Amino acid sequence: MSTHQRQRFLQNVPLFSGLSEAELVRLAGDTQQQRFAAGQAIFCQGDPGRTVYIVQAGRVRIYVHGDATRGQEVSMMIYGPGDIFGEMALVDRQPRSATAEAMEDVSLLVIRDDDFTRHLQHSHQLALNLMVLLSTRLRDTTQAVESLATLDVTHRLVKRLLYLADQHGIVTREGIRIQGRLTQQDLASLISTSRESANRALRDLERQGLIAMNAGRIIILKPHELAQLVAGQDGTVDG
Numbered sequence: 001m002s003t004h005q006r007q008r009f010l011q012n013v014p015l016f017s018g019l020s021e022a023e024l025v026r027l028a029g030d031t032q033q034q035r036f037a038a039g040q041a042i043f044c045q046g047d048p049g050r051t052v053y054i055v056q057a058g059r060v061r062i063y064v065h066g067d068a069t070r071g072q073e074v075s076m077m078i079y080g081p082g083d084i085f086g087e088m089a090l091v092d093r094q095p096r097s098a099t100a101e102a103m104e105d106v107s108l109l110v111i112r113d114d115d116f117t118r119h120l121q122h123s124h125q126l127a128l129n130l131m132v133l134l135s136t137r138l139r140d141t142t143q144a145v146e147s148l149a150t151l152d153v154t155h156r157l158v159k160r161l162l163y164l165a166d167q168h169g170i171v172t173r174e175g176i177r178i179q180g181r182l183t184q185q186d187l188a189s190l191i192s193t194s195r196e197s198a199n200r201a202l203r204d205l206e207r208q209g210l211i212a213m214n215a216g217r218i219i220i221l222k223p224h225e226l227a228q229l230v231a232g233q234d235g236t237v238d239g
Helices: 003-010 021-029 087-092 113-122 124-150 153-168 184-190 195-207 223-230
Strands: 031-036 041-043 051-057 060-065 073-079 099-102 106-112 169-171 176-178 211-214 217-220
Touching (some): 003 106, 021 031, 051 113, 073 124, 073 153, 087 113, 087 124, 106 113, 153 169, 153 176, 153 184, 153 217, 153 223, 184 195
Antiparallel strands (some): 041 099, 051 106, 060 099, 176 217
């Protein structure tokens, strides 16, 4: 991919919204393309953070290690084209707080920490965009923690499916199709429950005609009705 092609891609990434053409040209010149195969770790929790990543194609799962003796993992987020990740370690200079893994074959643009910092220092707009991004992610994390404390498995699943549909959904004749394949374990990890509990909740939503599933593909058939399930929930805790 040429520098011009990288520039054209970056101008559609929300983090770089409002940057001038000259700034985008310089930014594109400091990026490199990397590819990872499905299942391959991009970086691991505890690694030094020396790069920031932008997804060009594919899906990346961010997760943290739970109980090491049981090999438990808790997925924090799934990122797709146009999303940036790995920025926290560059901001606070601390080791990686989570592991990033390719859910499918992915193509990434990579920026080194020194280059990214230099662009932040020279672009007020980029610095402001990064503040907005970090604030949004903190808010998302707060809402996720609140869901764990107040909602049962089914309602946690519904909220997560609606979020994924909003971030990674494509409108089709049937409904909103969430891009990428999601296993029962993927979903269980995203809502901090067992695979069996996630499966029961999925099957229940399918029986109600709210979603459809086929080989890991999920379609939200009735997004409005699904949203009503979590509207105004006071929540009862159910592991």
